[in-house]
């Protein structure tokens with residue numbers, strides 16, 4: 001049966017990749033709402049916007065009037081909420097926008113759905129959350145599960161945690177049909193160039209210094225964005241209302257390792273001797289409140305919804321280097337104006 005899905009943040013990195021997948025694999029009518037912040041970019045989804053099944057609306061999820069109009073105009077049965085400020089470093093510089101979009105925005109969406117959905121039949125509010133809500137995992141500890149305690153460390157993760165609590169409360173109190181999915185670090189095409197992997201690839205391709213925070217021994221658990229998006233499709237199709245699913249590909253690497261591997265991949269891509277690009281990484285001031293390790297136990301998702309990741313980071317990094325080299329013009333366009341101001345503030349002379 002054809003449904004209408006509201007996809008917020010669909011012009012972002014994960015939202016754009018998800019839009020492509022859901023458009024390809026379903027007949028759903030897709031309403032995309034995105035306020036096009038510095039991180040939102042329609043060039044990620046230019047081709048898709050030609051489809052008669054996709055409607056793009058530039059708008060803010062905080063805007064209750066807009067949301068009420070959308071629910072009145074379209075028979076929305078599924079909401080997938082990607083819209084958020086997503087960068088930890090920016091949340092440290094300017095937490096206010098995170099409170100607004102990541103908490104107040106989620107509250108507005110929950111209320112819009114609650115007021116419009118008179119029946120829960122066939123409805124779903126899927127909220128996209130993060131493994132960062134669980135805080136820093138000790139080196140020897142087992143991976144996060146849905147039972148792990150919430151201990152967020154940054155303004156970003158605290159806002160994501162607050163939003164998760166709101167989503168669960170709207171389920172418990174009002175019976176809103178919600179699911180939360182919490183994912184680990186994504187990599188893949190179209191990621192905004194200020195995140196670790198695209199930033200390292202682009203700086204390495206351009207022969208610029210590559211900033212590593214602190215000692216570079218922090219561990220992240222990496223998943224390809226397509227694997228994340230396939231998991232979300234499964235959750236929409238077969239997930240159980242009221243549940244939380246953790247999404248991760250069980251690929252833990254230190255940041256130093258990631259940078260090292262990218263440098264080798266860039267040397268191979270440029271056909272220059274391995275080791276040439278290894279001169280670029282430099283250690284800079286650590287991120288305040290920097291979580292040491294994240295790791296996801298994905299067994300609930302794999303057992304209950306028969307999902308498994310296809311992509312391996314090691315084999316994907318060379319492909320990603322090629323992708324960012326081919327899309328250099330896209331990255332250049334983004335890395336002008338305000339981006340350069342951010343870059344200077346984050347990595348300026350006193351830090352690098």
Ligand code: NAD
Nearest residue numbers: 009011012013014035036037039040060061084086101186
């Ligand atoms: P992104 O920053 O690339 O994209 C976010 C999108 O949301 C942008 O298009 C932006 O314009 C839009 N947006 C921001 N505030 C908005 C608002 N108030 N109203 C409407 N649109 C708004 O982020 P991403 O990496 O694609 O992350 C998407 C979601 O997934 C976020 O909720 C993030 O917390 C979560 N997440 C990300 C990762 C990751 O590794 N990137 C991992 C786990 C969870």
Ligand code: DAU
Nearest residue numbers: 086087088130131132184185194195196211212213218255
């Ligand atoms: O774990 C999921 C989270 O992953 C998501 O919820 C966030 O939205 C997403 O941005 C990502 O957060 P991180 O803070 O882990 O991603 P980032 O790419 O900013 O940093 C990855 C690691 O690399 C982190 O330990 C900080 C480090 N780092 C990052 C940058 C940008 C550096 O050492 N140098 C850098 O210049």
